[in-house]
Amino acid sequence: FSAMRGLYVHIPFCLKKCSYCDFVSYSGAFGLEDDYVNALLSEFASFRGEKVDTVYFGGGTPTSLKMENLTRLLDGVFSSFHVAQDAEVTIECNPKTADFSKFRALLSHGANRLSIGVQTFDEQCLKAIGRVHAADDAKRCIQDAARAGFLNLSADLMFGLPGQSVASAVESIEIAAAMPVRHISCYGLILEEHTPLWEQVQAGTVSLPEEDAEFSMYCEMKNALNSRGFHQYEISNFAKDGFSSRHNLKYWNCEEYIGCGAAAPSYFEGARFCHGSNLLDYIQNPAAREDVTVLDKEEQMSEFLILGLRKTAGVSETEFFARFGGSMNERYNNVIEKFTKAGLLVRDGGVLRFSEQGVYVSNTVLCEFV
16 A cells, blocks of 8 residues: 555546547647646645655547646656656656657656557557557557557557457457557446437447457457456556556555546545546636545445456455454455355455356446445
């Protein structure tokens, strides 16, 4: 359990919004970019001296910012926060918005990990979800990043996309794994209400793979990753040894983090809160906090289990006891019994985790710990 916190910085700008995207991000808001960056810098300053050992720029598309603004933000993080020597500093990147020279600049200002939004190497699928980049852009982007000196590269891939076959999903894994990538995230498409893709599916102009096909994609993708030395450490995340995302592990381990920027959530000094998603409101008052909740012990225990069970390492009973002063059994015995009997949860050596089968129905199981 790290005494140091994580830092999440939300960059809500995009060249174009993907048709499935439900995140707080805006295309065509670049007129506000400079003001937004200034607001972020003032929010950083309000946390002056806080110790962090992971930094994560997410979005939106952080690399869609002007280079000078990105470097100002990186410098601002290092001047306001006390950043650990060995900190992991990640920037999310869309292949269309970054090149070799941008990567060199990011590295020289302290970034050391890139998370590249590839989604798929299948051209038809890329078009179907409204991505601005082509498969070749993604390949070039990964090669450029490696050439620039990034050792810690992650590729995001998706499955369950319109028109995607199991073979196509696996092929994307094979292409990514053959490149200088050390971490691969595999997310199933979630159809969010009122996104353009949702509207197309509702209207019957686009169809998504059947549930069985999607299940096969996940299984086959997982096998392809395992056989190429990528170990699953969380439901959707796979890494070569030593390259798990330290920042994301903070979320799954229920450790604290500071969120800066519009819509950014925080878990800080025992309270959860977030910023509103309106850019102008944030620019005018970067310190405003919304939805502040201090979790009671019951909620903390439930969160610790729900997030912790996403990790393949599971949840340690001794750690649970150390945090909450009681055993998991006292509170959750019935749920644990029910799902261990059903073969979905496994208890062994003082650890509770999902079985192979359990992973596939994890959401159903996790609901019962709420």
